[in-house]
Amino acid sequence: MPPHTSPVFYAHSNGLDPAHWQPLETHLKNVAEKAADFAQPFGGEEWGRLIGINHDLGKGTLAWQAWLRQVNGISDEFSGHYAGHPAHADAGAQWLFSQSKQAGQLLAYCVAGHHGGLPNWNEGSVRAGLKVRLNQSMPNMKLAKVSSIPAELPFVLDPERLGFQLQFFARMLFSCLVDADYLDTEMFIDGEKARWRSGYPKLDELSKCFWMRFNALREKVDIASPVNRQRERVLRDCLSAAGNEPGLFSLTVPTGGGKTLASLAFALKHAKKYEKRRIIYVIPFTSIIEQNAAVFRDMLSKDAVLEHHCNFIPDDSDWKTRLASENWDAPVVITTNVQFFNSFYANKPSKCRKLHNVSDSVVIFDEVQAVPVEKLKPCLEIIKELSSGYGVSSVLCTATQPAVEYSDQFQSGLQNVREIVGDVAELFSSLKRTEESFVGVLEVGELAGRLSNENQVLCIVNTRKQALDVFKALPESEGSIHLSALMHPDHRTKTLAEVRQRLDDGLPCRVVSTQLIEAGVDVDFPCVYRAVSGIDSIAQAAGRCNRNGKYQTPRPVCVFEFPEDASCAFFRQAAQSAAKLFDRYSGRLTVPECVREYFSDYFWKNEQRMDDGETLQRCLRAQTLEISFRDIAEFQMIKTATIPIIVALEDEALELVHALDFAEHSGGILRRLQKYTVQVYSYQFDEICDWLEEPVPGVFVLKSEELYSHETGLQCNPPQGQAFFG
Template structure:
């Protein structure tokens, strides 16, 4: 032993190169985490639960073996004295489960998982880490003298603070509440540890203008924009929409719908509602949730132009590091900034996550205004867990949800949201749609008469400016090849940086009145700000047709309505979601009362038919894992997190050679996968069907960067990626069903 002085005070954390007098006592760390976690959980009436979880979470660090580990790690003990087993997260969990009954089991999930993530109760994905097994195995450490003495000193106080349920729980409430409680604990633990270990980094957090100052900035810039805007009917209607949003903001928090035709200024109007509503009701932040990464940057840039560059935090995988500051990187960890812009995938997958890092942010959704943009794009196979999470946020976490879209689905008619009172912000959506009608949508007379791509290509060549949207990537490639050398091709075979460059160039040509013909998959439909005089759309579901029409005569500059021509493509959509949407619309068109794309009441009808055609909405799966055994608090959190995947993992990202990607790939080879480097390279990836990767590796078309099994794949043959069509694989050999966006 290098230093025979025994450390009598248990410590939670040490500092490298400093003696125990500079370390953090376990008592202080537990108290600080308890205080902070309780403050977080107060938003949903669970402060007592979070406080007790905070006091208990590091109880196991009182073990003599853990204190010896700290001494050894800091050179105070020889290696021969190192205690190999010094785990600490199980002790507080075992005490809670043994002393507090079923209520203690709830705390045990949070405490046992505060590093490794919420466990399954039994069996599941990691059986050896399941709560039931850990409570059986880890309990033996409670008898260790040092730990037993620590518990004896605190037990009376812990028992005196035995909490009761924050509200009369229903079976569907408990697992969601437990995940929110877990969020409070892990975020408090991260922040308190950071405050001790990295005070400079802790000081960099939360450097944002308060929401009231941001509102002043937003509405001043909005007024200036309105004053400078051309006096057109479209702009007058947009002003009326914003006024309706500001008026509705006075209503009590809850569930709202914002039904605005495409091009009606939904982004700014929704933000105006959110700011007024948050300030009126003392809410903490605004979270803007967007379905596609292809449009999140556009929305974030619009908000930055009104709120300031440093006051909008983006959180998504394709974020350009040049747009990140230290404060924004830190805010993305736990969403403690006043304005967050994120993806639907990030938002909902976090709500069903089990990992500590993914759950940190959840408590900050409480007491917020959440705008769910293009909400009709929620995946039908996960509709029940998505709407259940939405219902939980509205019912118990003082969250206002805004369902914003031009094509409202029937989410509040049945299922978990049926018990919520959904208030429409726009006083008369039907009249609004009539006033904002800028297009003539021409549906095919004969739904059986399919047309060839050659015919469509010939028609497109008649227009100097035209957009054609098709259903699959092979269709897009085929039509683009037939439509002439000057056609602009857009699909997810192009990497994100390439798509962004092409879309910017298309906007510039449209603005200049120059010829531009575009053939695209449906990636341009939701929120991409393009304005063509003519749009062609391959037949599909009603909502997608309406979204495509939103790219036509968007600003109402043409005296005559823009033309939206819907045609029957050579083949039906591949089996799956697109085929079911197509079939649902065909069925409605053949009914006694066919729907109209110009009538907002048609969209709930379409979505009811579309949802009814689904084989599974996720209810059965998630009920089994998170609801069925709720009364005995037996949850399968890891199974649920693995099952909740909004993007199926049937593709892998491949780094392609476009633009500046070679220099970043070279750095990746030299430095390995550093965070900032990987964020840059996200802009240069294309998703490739997983089953093709072995063949492409075997042919030498791709390579896997070392070490083996890294999962980092790089295009090797330069001719595989072209300026025109992006990644150029043998499309004919692929299953069309795998090539949908």
């Protein structure tokens, strides 16, 4: 090499000779511009550019370049500097921190964590925290450093929430950096794969498609019917409110009032007017997300809707969906509370990568009352921050609006929430199709007798055991039907199809179900029994009674209590708050004022446990910039993990399980097997583990009909003295 020629520093190799590798300076500039572009919607453009241009400075050392050549079998002038695989993420963080002990420290979290995850400032003896890492000796970097630290933060500081704002901003910048880093590396390594990410339809195109299909549906129904008149009214209110300034909205509509498609109509019009980038629909239950995703695909476009939740595994051939699930760059995303809120408290790159794409969007939180009370404050804080500093218009969409707005009694609540429906009380009055009243304590046998006297009736209880006990107490009959999460989804789907058919044909239909039927399932019974629970659950149960206004006079929703009910503390507390209102609001337990009183009492009881795990407190302490990102990431919407069991009794399920043995990649097969999967708790798994096969590590399969009933689903108490494997 001539003496005047400087050696080339590289960021990535690709299996070819170095002439085809990616120069480090090219990678840094590409990532800087992408990160700046991603941060632009929330005013963080210069901050994003700064961490992008500095994130891989540690690769600009002789030792790192020697390692890159060593792993590619190349010997050159760098070989003498080889000393194993040196870490590179801390170098850029150290440089930024040396330039600013405040802004630089905030940015250092992002750079230091862009591979391993956002770190804690202080750690124990096992792992070094960022404080220790920043104070180690800085490597001799051969590239020019860039450190023009922005002078101001791009959001209005709230002294009481400053810590939360700072850690949230750092997390959003981190998202911009890791997504930009992944995308530029992917473009260099696999350009064909990168090109799969483009080509989504614009929201404006989707809006035209939606209205063409929605209007076709509206033409097929009797607009003059009382229920459909009110649904049209909800739609008009949504379209009118869509022109309002971005921010926080609530959409309070009784069950059966058409809020799902009306909220989508709001989102499309609002997004068009204010140039929002995407629509995100956040749903509380995985049991209904596929149903809603199917509706949205029918109304919009199959290729425009990304379904993303813990049970979602795209087919191996569906590269576009697999890639979109990494960073949510699709125009419409349907996800769960668990996926959404867990991600905003996560610290790993793979979990945080999508966060920046939530900014400047319309986010609809369906059934917002379903957020667990012990997680309420951390979740409200996310909604608050997205709407105040990141251009998000949030819609709290529910049939039973919880008391989550700010008040003297609930100072953690949301402020400036605008109701979309013009007159909520009048709408509820117009759509009142049921009378809800408490009928007292009922033994299982007495309850079964009451149900047997009805030709068509739905009974909803709080636990799987209660559902089994009541169902077994019913006389054997074609019309007696059981529903619970112990039945795999395909089984439940077929059972619900039978239920709807029997209801339509006027045949006997007595259904005993857990609360899963309350989660948006479209069934219409003339009578409903509901085990005592919260007023919100009673309202959801009422939504399965006279749903379409078939009966002109209100139909009964009978709330009852089991003697010595051993339900969990959640149901007991909710039931106690509801019971206070049974006498005063008898016959009208679902009116807005009753719901409001219920939530005020229930929240008051639980005020001290709304930040379970002190996640929010950990965030608020971040105002010192000594942020505990790893500790904050302990936040989980649902603590109790379940184990999936594949029930392979159907021919299709057996064939798919057999194919697992020969599949190089099992993702597509597992996706197709989801409809045959039952989720069980660990203690239930322990009871039946001897009956299970494990064709692929971590995949458990039941092939024994002894433990699966075509009436009630999985039996978690196997016969004594027996085991599938003898």
